[in-house]
Amino acid sequence: xxxxxxxxxxxxxxxxxxxxxxxxxxxxxxxxxxxxxxxxxxxxxxxxxxxxxxxxxxxxxxxxxxxxxxxxxxxxxxxxxxxxxxxxxxxxxxxxxxxxxxxxxxxxxxxxxxxxxxxxxxxx
Numbered sequence: 801x802x803x804x805x806x807x808x809x810x811x812x813x814x815x816x817x818x819x820x821x822x823x824x825x826x827x828x829x830x831x832x833x834x835x836x837x838x839x840x841x842x843x844x845x846x847x848x849x850x851x852x853x854x855x856x857x858x859x860x861x862x863x864x865x866x867x868x869x870x871x872x873x874x875x876x877x878x879x880x881x882x883x884x885x886x887x888x889x890x891x892x893x894x895x896x897x898x899x900x901x902x903x904x905x906x907x908x909x910x911x912x913x914x915x916x917x918x919x920x921x922x923x924x
Contacts, residue, residue: 805856808856808857808859808862809845811859812859812862812866813834813840813842813863813866815860815891816866816867816887818833819886819887819890820833820880820883820884823883823887836870836880840866840869840870842866843866843869843870844862844866847869848865851909854909855907855908855909855910857907858905858906860891860895860902861909861910861914864891864892865913867887867888867891867917868888868913868916868920870884871924872920885921885924888917888921889921891917892914892917892918892921
């Protein structure tokens with residue numbers, strides 16, 4: 801189980817990294833996408849530890865949780881917050897566009913995290 805969770809965090813961080821690298825290549829994301837992505841996913845993991853004992857999130861859900869953590873984090877003045885929001889929009893669009901695929905593997909907590917992401921996007 802330990803290695804499964806490490807692998808899950810790694811896959812989620814890679815997804816976030818890839819999304820941030822798109823913005824970095826366009827010149828609008830400053831910073832190291834890999835370091836930021838790893839930090840965001842770890843923060844989400846740490847912040848949601850109590851609920852993660854009850855279920856294992858899907859990779860895309862953990863990526864969304866990491867982006868939420870970055871957007872809502874203590875460092876809201878981070879110049880990259882808009883790029884994190886853009887990446888979160890892409891994640892939510894992926895889930896919405898492929899609803900049947902994700903509905904079959906999502907737990908209730910996965911849906912709650914995606915709903916949280918939608919609410920954050922709508923309020924921004």
